[in-house]
Amino acid sequence: MAPPHNRRTGFSRRAQYGLFLSYVVAGVGLVIGLGLLLLSRFDPPAFSALRVGVAELTTPVASGLNGLRRAATIPSxxxxxxxxxxxxxxxxxxxxxxxxxxxxxxxxxxxxxxxxxxLHVRDAEATPVIAARLVASTATSTRRYATLNAGSRQGVEPGQSVRGPDGLVGRVLETGPNSARVLLIVDAESIIPVRRARDGLPAIVSGRGDGLLEVRSAASVNAPFRAGDIFVTSGTGGLYPPNIPVARVTRDARDAAEARGFANPDSLDFALVQRVFMPPPPAATPTPAGAAR
Incomplete structure (x- = not known):
């Protein structure tokens, strides 16, 4: 018996089911993405809480994958x-x-x-909060963050600086019970007051979002920068402790120079969380009207 003429060549019900499921998955992903975009636009606190919750769920998995990745580097x-x-x-x-x-x-x-x-001068070293592992970092996104597998239960708070053995990594932006979100120094929103190691020239280091940094003089216009100039935190602003290596200038320039950070989050295993250098003063307690009389 001859096959029916309406049967198309290459007909496969499995292929049809696969194509249908791919459309369904793409549609669901699109709906979820639009929902998250609207939530971040109209209700940032709820979006931040959702992001912290997702970080809490994914941090243990990321820690395990990070261990496997480091074990795979043994042949090299x-x-x-x-x-x-x-x-x-x-x-x-x-x-x-x-x-x-x-x-x-x-x-x-x-x-x-x-x-x-x-002069009877003594240096006061701040006690570090905790040494924790950086389990993930955004290496290809326009925003540069990292995830720390320690949170508020371990004493980590927003604003605390994070550093590695080679230099400054960033600062804590958000915290969950057992995880924290770190704003890396290469992010475009990162601004760090620094000074040049050889002469104390005050400057500002800001992230460019592409893995590099930009150094601008804060004291004079058209200040010369030389390749190899090293910049460390100055302590100005009270957020970052002083004398932490931040960046090295890559080429000669004036007023603004390209630089590269000392710390590389992608190659770090553990990082040190440090307390805020100069915590803000406590808020004034309002005086009751009756007590004022």
């Missing part, structure tokens, strides 16, 4: 071990070139210790 570590001879030679050459700088730095440190002893 073996390769680096066998190819370490060239790196050792390069490090020895760099050490010879910077020997004079190290000797000059030691001399300056000795002089600083002597002057501090004369």
């Amino acid at each position: 570590g073996v390769t680096d071990y066998f190819g370490g001879a060239g790196k050792i030679r390069a490090l020895r050459k760099q050490l010879d070139e910077e020997r004079a700088i190290v000797m000059r730095a030691r001399t300056l440190n000795a002089e600083n210790r002597r002057l501090r002893a004369l």
Whole structure:
């Protein structure tokens, strides 16, 4: 018996079901995206609470995936071990070139210790809040955030600075019970008061949103910047503790220079959460009308 003429070539009910499900998933995703967009536009507090809740649910999963990703880097570590001879030679050459700088730095440190002893000055080191793991970061988005697997239950609060062993990472923006959202220094909304390490020139470091930073002088117009200039936090504004490395200028410029941050959130395992350098004064308690009389 010949097949019916109305049967199309390549007919497959499974393919039809798959195409139908793909349309359904796309439609549901579109509806959810529009709903979230409207919620963030007309009710930001509710959207923030929803975002914190999602972070609480996804942080344990992200912590597990982060551990697997770091375990997968073992073969590259073996390769680096066998190819370490060239790196050792390069490090020895760099050490010879910077020997004079190290000797000059030691001399300056000795002089600083002597002057501090004369002035009876003591540095007050703030006690860190907690060392926590950065489990996720937005490397491709126009906004740059990271997720910390510690929250309000561990003493983390909005405004506290987050730093790694190499330098400043960012500051805490939102907190949940066991997770926190960190605004990275490379985000376009990040602004950090800094000073140049070699002469104390005050400047402002702001994020560009593309993984780099911009340094602008806060003291004079057309201030010269040289490639290699190092900028550290100044403590101005009371948010970030002073003397945390922030950025290094990549090329000579005037007034505004391109720079690269010392800390890379994508390669960090643990970060240190520090208390606010100068917490705001407590709000004044209103005096009752009867007590004023």
